[in-house]
Amino acid sequence: MKHVLIPTDFSIRSLRVVHGVVERFGGEPLNIVLMHAIEMPTSIMDLMMLSRRSAHQDLITADYKDACEIIKNKYASVIQSMKTEFLIGNGKGIFRNFLLYHNIDVIACAAKEEFRKAGPNSYNPAELIRKSKYPVHQVPLAPRKEKFLVSAMSELFEA
Template sequence: MKHILIPTDFSIRSLRVVHHVVERFGAGEPLNIVMMHAMHMPGSIMELMMLSRRSSHYDLITDDYKEASEILKNKYGSAIRSMKTEFLMGRSNGVFRNFLLYHNIDAIVCPAEFNFRKASPNSYDPAELIRKSNYPVHHVSLKKKERMLVSAMSELFEI
């Protein structure tokens, strides 16, 4: 079983990486996919104490993102054993390393051309942590797939 990490900003575009993950890693063994959103640790002691009791950061996950995730899980049901969204709380290399170890991550898959969008003021782009992690990182081009889809659609609807 392969455990794959994909960074997300809760956009539908960030979920397009799942197609490439299934294509590349899904043959033969089931996949556990962790969609990770990185956030800074709370600044005050009160926020830190309430961190485990509240789930306000789960409110960042949009309904469109949830629906698109379910569609992907159903589409690739034979290849994806589980697909969940997790939050990385903190910005140090050690915190990230522990996150990867806890989730048994084998590889990280990122879009090659990705403009990270902050879902909240506490969100941050984890690209630097990923680069420094010494884990296998696979970059996939979403534009190539997009061009192929557009050309296939135009061929399909030609008269």
Template structure:
């Protein structure tokens, strides 16, 4: 069973990497961790309340949750688990510990990076991924035909 990390910015497009991961690993059972990176809080008060407040969970939109459910159902025979986790901090050590905690075997990213900040504390984990020395699989994504959400959701059904 492979443990695969996929960075996400909570866009439907970032979830399209899952198609390539399932294809790349040929039906092997997968546990997929969708990771969103956020900066460590700078004030002591924010740091103390980090575990109690869930402001970063507000970044999970209904569309994102629905898209995850579509992927779980579509690839039920391959995907054993599909969960979203937050990386809090931007150091190599924090990222290494995150990978070890989740028993990650490989990282999968879109071949053409199109990261957008989902929140004010979000950051692009590309540099951390490059420095991690983990195998990285770059998945090519077909260009989008339209810019509408309905179109983006329909792309999840395509292979």
């Protein structure tokens, strides 16, 4: 069983990396962790209030949740689990501990980086991934056909 980390910005397009991961590892069972990176809060009040029910949970949209369900159903025979987790902080040690905690074997990223900030504290984890000693699988994504959500959702079925 492979444990795969996929960075996400909560866009439907970022979930298309899952198709490449399933294709790359064939029929091997997969545990997928979709990771979104946010900066550590700087005020003491924000740190005290930091919990699983924090404002960063609001970054996860209904469309993203629906797309995750579509993918899990499509690859039900291969994907054992798929969950979204937040990496809070931007240090190498924090990232290493995150990878160890989730038993990550490989990191999968889109070959052409198209990161967008989902929230004011979001950041691109590309530098942390590059500096980690974990194997990184680059997944080429086809160019976007249209900029409409309906077309983005339909692309999940095509791959």
